[in-house]
Each structure stands twice: as C-alpha cells, then as structure tokens.
Amino acid sequence: MGSGYLILAGAIMLFSWLVSYRLKSKFEQYSKLHLQNGMSGAEIAEKMLADNGIRDVRVISTPGQLTDHYNPVDKTVNLSESVYNQRNAAAAAVAAHECGHAVQHAVGYQWLTMRSKLVPFVNVASSYMQWVLLGGILLINTFPALLLGGIVLFAATTLFSIVTLPVEYDASNRALAWLENKRMLTQQEQVRAKDALKWAARTYVVAALGSIATLLYYVSLYMGAGSRRD
Numbered sequence: 001m002g003s004g005y006l007i008l009a010g011a012i013m014l015f016s017w018l019v020s021y022r023l024k025s026k027f028e029q030y031s032k033l034h035l036q037n038g039m040s041g042a043e044i045a046e047k048m049l050a051d052n053g054i055r056d057v058r059v060i061s062t063p064g065q066l067t068d069h070y071n072p073v074d075k076t077v078n079l080s081e082s083v084y085n086q087r088n089a090a091a092a093a094v095a096a097h098e099c100g101h102a103v104q105h106a107v108g109y110q111w112l113t114m115r116s117k118l119v120p121f122v123n124v125a126s127s128y129m130q131w132v133l134l135g136g137i138l139l140i141n142t143f144p145a146l147l148l149g150g151i152v153l154f155a156a157t158t159l160f161s162i163v164t165l166p167v168e169y170d171a172s173n174r175a176l177a178w179l180e181n182k183r184m185l186t187q188q189e190q191v192r193a194k195d196a197l198k199w200a201a202r203t204y205v206v207a208a209l210g211s212i213a214t215l216l217y218y219v220s221l222y223m224g225a226g227s228r229r230d
Contacts, residue, residue: 008213016206023199027066030090030192031082037184041083041091048099048178049077057102059095061085068094070101072116077102089185093193096179097200100171111166122160125153133218140225147225151218158211161204168204172197 039047045059057075061084062068068080077098083091104112129150136147176194179185185193 009210009217012206012210012213016203016210019199019202019206023196023203026196026199027090030093030196031086031088033088033189033192035087035089035092035189036186038087039092039184040085040087041079041095042085044092044184045077045079045095045099047182047184048096048175049102051178051182052099052103052106054102054106059084068098070098070105072101072105072112075102075105089189089192090196092179092185092189093175093196094200096175096184096193097171097197100174100178101167103174104167104171109167109170111163111170115160115163115167118156118160118163121156125156129153129157137221140221144222144225147218147222151215151222154211154215154218158208158215161208161211164204165208168201172201 042059042061049055049057049059057077059077059079061081062078064080065082066080067078068083069078070076071078077095079095079098083094101112103109132146132153133150136144136150140147176190176197179193180190
C-alpha cells in the first residue's frame with residue numbers, strides 16, 4: 001500500500017490546494033461587489049440571530065482572514081475583519097453561515113452536540129498523536145502496541161473531521177435558506193453567496209478524505225507488522 005498511499009496522498013494534496021486556491025479567488029471576486037441592501041457582515045449576523053430569537057449570542061470582530069467561527073462556550077459569533085465590516089456577498093454568506101452554527105446550538109442540533117463532546121478528547125489526542133505515531137513506527141517490531149495507541153488517537157481526530165461535515169453543510173443550508181426567505185440578497189447575490197459557501201464546504205471534505213486516507217495507511221502498517229510477526 002506504500003506507493004498507492006503516496007499517490008493517493010499526492011492527489012488529495014493537489015485537490016486540497018486547488019480547492020483552497022479556488023476558495024480564495026471566489027472570496028476575492030465576490031468581495032469586490034457591494035450588496036444592494038448595504039448591510040455589513042456584522043449587521044447580517046445580528047439580524048439572523050434576532051430573526052431566530054437568539055438574544056444571548058454576541059457578534060464580535062476577530063483578527064485574521066478566514067478566521068470566522070462560532071464559539072459555543074462563550075456564545076460568540078467571531079467574524080474576521082474582512083467579513084465583520086464588509087458589505088458584499090462573501091461577507092454576508094460567511095456571517096450567515098457562522099450564525100447557522102449559533103442556530104444549531106440553540107436548537108440542539110445532534111451533530112454539533114456530538115462534535116462538541118469530541119473536542120476535549122481531540123485536543124488531547126492532537127497534542128500527543130504525532131509523537132506516539134512516530135514512536136510506534138520506530139518501534140513497530142518490538143512494541144507494536146504503541147502504534148496501535150497512535151492509531152486510536154488519530155482515529156479520534158478522523159472521526160471529528162467526519163462529524164464536522166454534516167455540521168458545516170447544515171450551517172450553510174440554514175444560512176442560505178434564511179438569506180433567501182428574508183430576501184436579504186438579490187438573486188445574483190444569492191447565487192454568489194451559495195457558490196462561496198460551496199467552496200468553503202469542500203475544504204472540510206478534502207480534510208476528511210485526507211484524514212481517512214492517512215488513518216488507513218497507519219492501520220496498514222500495523223496490520224503488516226502483525227503479519228510479519230505471525
């Protein structure tokens with residue numbers, strides 16, 4: 001599986017680069033076109049929260065680019081500066097998407113709940129995973145259990161990336177439905193918002209595929225060592 005994995009990993013890396021490049025180009029393109037309603041990303045977010053009856057979530061600005069996220073711990077919608085202040089289809093799409101996560105939290109969306117429960121374990125797994133895997137590979141013939149432990153840790157991060165997919169797609173669907181139902185955007189702006197979120201979602205698909213492929217590679221190493229011992 002060695003050469004096969006290298007080919008697959010190379011293909012995933014190439015696809016990841018293409019998706020990332022396409023996402024950035026789409027956001028650049030759509031960021032140049034101002035919304036007809038003149039609302040900023042922050043105003044879009046605040047209205048979507050209000051329309052969904054959510055009063056205990058704050059919309060705040062966070063440094064960086066594409067650093068937008070919803071924090072369920074302190075109930076904040078964190079919008080990057082380029083989204084918080086801008087008045088274009090890309091900013092509207094991202095702001096509404098992050099509010100989609102706030103809506104998920106408010107209604108107890110099961111996939112978000114599951115992902116939140118995985119966070120503490122994934123944080124621990126991420127801290128030690130690479131070292132355990134490295135040690136496991138070096139000691140694969142004398143202490144194979146160490147590699148198995150690394151596989152378990154990596155499996156947790158892989159599960160997290162898989163669970164993230166329905167969470168992200170559902171948040172985008174909620175955002176687009178709200179934008180359309182409330183007629184926040186023109187028809188052309190709605191198309192741009194949908195396209196921007198489509199490419200953003202594909203980054204999570206690539207990440208999940210890459211994680212699954214890598215997990216299978218480590219499993220094959222462990223199984224191969226077991227076959228040699230037998």
